[in-house]
Amino acid sequence: MQKLLSEAFYLEMKKLEPKYPTRLALLLPALHAAQKETSWLSPVILEEIAKYIGIHPAQVREVASFYTMYNLKPVGKYHLKICTNVACILRGAEHLVKYCEKKWNIQCGETTSDKKFTLMEEECLGACGTAPAMMVNDDYYENLSVEQLEALIERL
Amino acid sequence: MTETLFIQHFGKEEARKISYYVEKMEGYTALKKAISLSQDEIIGEVKKANLRGRGGAGFPAGIKWGFIPKQSSKPKYFVCNADESEPGTFKDRDLMRYTPHLVLEGIIIGGYAIGSNTGYIYIRGEYTREAGLLQAAIDEAYEKGYLGKNILGSPFSFDITVHRGAGAYICGEETGLLNSLEGKRGEPRVKPPFPAQAGAFGGPTIVNNVETIASIPFIIRRGGDWFAKLGKLEKSGGTRLFGVSGHVKKPGLYELGSGSVTIRELIYDYCGGILDDRKLKAVIPGGSSAPVLTADEIDVVLDIEPLMKVGSMLGSAGIIVVNETFCVVKLLARMIKFYAHESCGQCTPCREGCQWMENIIERIEHGGGEERDLNLLLDIADNINGKTLCALGDAAAGPVMSFVKKFRSDFEQHIRGKKCPNA
Ligand SMILES: Cc1cc2nc3c(=O)[nH]c(=O)nc-3n(C[C@H](O)[C@H](O)[C@H](O)COP(=O)(O)O)c2cc1C
Numbered sequence: 060m061q062k063l064l065s066e067a068f069y070l071e072m073k074k075l076e077p078k079y080p081t082r083l084a085l086l087l088p089a090l091h092a093a094q095k096e097t098s099w100l101s102p103v104i105l106e107e108i109a110k111y112i113g114i115h116p117a118q119v120r121e122v123a124s125f126y127t128m129y130n131l132k133p134v135g136k137y138h139l140k141i142c143t144n145v146a147c148i149l150r151g152a153e154h155l156v157k158y159c160e161k162k163w164n165i166q167c168g169e170t171t172s173d174k175k176f177t178l179m180e181e182e183c184l185g186a187c188g189t190a191p192a193m194m195v196n197d198d199y200y201e202n203l204s205v206e207q208l209e210a211l212i213e214r215l
Numbered sequence: 216m217t218e219t220l221f222i223q224h225f226g227k228e229e230a231r232k233i234s235y236y237v238e239k240m241e242g243y244t245a246l247k248k249a250i251s252l253s254q255d256e257i258i259g260e261v262k263k264a265n266l267r268g269r270g271g272a273g274f275p276a277g278i279k280w281g282f283i284p285k286q287s288s289k290p291k292y293f294v295c296n297a298d299e300s301e302p303g304t305f306k307d308r309d310l311m312r313y314t315p316h317l318v319l320e321g322i323i324i325g326g327y328a329i330g331s332n333t334g335y336i337y338i339r340g341e342y343t344r345e346a347g348l349l350q351a352a353i354d355e356a357y358e359k360g361y362l363g364k365n366i367l368g369s370p371f372s373f374d375i376t377v378h379r380g381a382g383a384y385i386c387g388e389e390t391g392l393l394n395s396l397e398g399k400r401g402e403p404r405v406k407p408p409f410p411a412q413a414g415a416f417g418g419p420t421i422v423n424n425v426e427t428i429a430s431i432p433f434i435i436r437r438g439g440d441w442f443a444k445l446g447k448l449e450k451s452g453g454t455r456l457f458g459v460s461g462h463v464k465k466p467g468l469y470e471l472g473s474g475s476v477t478i479r480e481l482i483y484d485y486c487g488g489i490l491d492d493r494k495l496k497a498v499i500p501g502g503s504s505a506p507v508l509t510a511d512e513i514d515v516v517l518d519i520e521p522l523m524k525v526g527s528m529l530g531s532a533g534i535i536v537v538n539e540t541f542c543v544v545k546l547l548a549r550m551i552k553f554y555a556h557e558s559c560g561q562c563t564p565c566r567e568g569c570q571w572m573e574n575i576i577e578r579i580e581h582g583g584g585e586e587r588d589l590n591l592l593l594d595i596a597d598n599i600n601g602k603t604l605c606a607l608g609d610a611a612a613g614p615v616m617s618f619v620k621k622f623r624s625d626f627e628q629h630i631r632g633k634k635c636p637n638a
Pocket residue numbers: 267268269270271272273274276296297298299300301384385386387388389390422423424425427428605606607610
């Protein structure tokens with residue numbers, strides 16, 4: 060099987076190996092590192108990770124599917140996750156979601172047809188004091204108004 | 216006013232650096248002192264400090280550390296719980312991004328006290344930037360000899376690894392966390408055995424919250440008695456980071472002595488009162504899992520025991536304030552949607568019950584509820600409460616029971632009027 064994950068992935072994993080007493084503990088770090096390279100975890104990638112760890116691909120899928128951050132489907136270039144949990148909904152998060160849904164004519168959980176944006180409703184991001192909060196890929200945006208969201212999307 | 220330990224450093228990027236920590240915060244002097252003490256002396260000091268766990272359950276940290284067996288055939292582990300996913304909670308993030316060395320020093324001392332050489336920081340996956348900042352701090356600490364082999368020339372060696380979660384509330388529960396650390400689904404374990412007997416990789420393990428751990432260097436440096444006196448109540452020492460969110464004029468973190476304020480004082484004297492000067496409707500005092508309080512119940516002291524006495528809890532000290540403009544039925548519907556989504560599915564009462572509660576509350580909110588739905592909700596909640604492996608079930612049941620009991624007329628208006636009266 061030809062390897063899809065890079066040399067850098069395997070080097071990073073090699074560095075992590077001595078930090079854990081079992082090989083299985085490398086699974087979450089491996090999934091994170093792989094997703095950073097490929098943006099989503101396709102079945103072949105999961106298989107390659109399974110081979111690296113030394114477990115069955117079904118076990119990798121079983122674990123990966125437990126966690127919401129692992130993308131088991133392709134996502135857009137910009138992955139917007141808008142928190143709609145208590146503190147954010149009290150501070151108007153629904154307007155942010157509605158704005159995006161209307162602008163792109165998609166529902167939460169969907170990707171625009173040009174593959175640029177994926178929209179998700181998110182659980183509490185740990186930024187409740189600066190609600191409403193949103194993530195775009197790895198970055199937080201807080202105290203967000205619809206106008207600021209609009210301007211931010213224009214820049215992307 | 217009591218002295219604050221943390222908050223004066225928040226918002227300052229320079230505070231992250233080891234140079235700031237050493238020069239301005241007496242950084243790593245507690246570690247130096249600790250390695251000249253015996254394990255029992257350290258645990259004794261933490262017990263004297265009355266440091267109660269800041270993650271939610273409020274268990275005394277010193278007593279927990281004392282449960283770790285002295286001899287163990289398997290390696291012991293010290294784990295920092297940085298999952299911070301309880302809705303309404305946002306204190307650990309600032310501790311990690313502005314005072315990462317305080318957290319590291321606390322972990323190293325904790326590791327020394329229980330005879331462990333390995334620490335993990337289990338941080339929620341969304342905190343990518345914070346994980347990077349912690350790693351940068353760890354690199355600095357290795358470079359200066361506060362981590363690694365023979366720390367400060369002593370026989371004690373210790374390593375810390377940052378382990379990222381990947382989006383699952385249940386991984387904040389300590390045994391779910393341990394399974395996740397081991398590369399499994401984050402499903403909570405049957406207890407006993409408790410982590411102190413068999414935790415990470417089968418070895419004796421301590422799991423403590425970030426804020427609990429960040430308090431440790433102060434206790435070692437200035438003594439357990441000093442720390443205990445920062446708190447105003449017996450058996451509850453130190454300061455607390457209260458995270459206030461929702462409908463207040465000035466949301467954010469407030470650090471105050473444990474048990475030194477009532478909810479009313481916090482909201483009106485510190486947070487500037489209710490947003491838009493509207494009427495207060497409800498306060499959820501300890502993260503969304505804490506049973507709700509009405510506007511008439513806020514003269515209670517914000518601490519573990521007083522809140523327990525009024526049937527709620529301090530939990531993670533995330534205080535969510537709701538004014539009269541927001542429909543409480545809608546709020547509860549959103550809260551329970553969260554628990555239904557985050558239930559790991561192992562225990563039938565929680566998996567099925569949370570889903571049913573979500574459906575019923577949503578139908579009430581949208582005007583399709585019936586009179587008997589309220590008792591049905593209470594019945595389902597009662598069938599979840601206390602009947603699951605971990606406390607996620609209770610965390611979902613408590614809000615449902617308290618909202619329905621305390622705001623029953625709001626629910627009845629939805630049912631009788633067949634729509635939300637605010638809509
Ligand atoms: C569903 C659930 C979620 C939890 N989430 C967290 C969390 O995000 N952070 C945390 O420190 N503790 C959390 N806890 C509490 C932990 O199980 C554990 O009590 C805590 O980490 C112990 O540390 P402490 O004694 O220092 O508070 C959670 C508990 C439950 C039942």
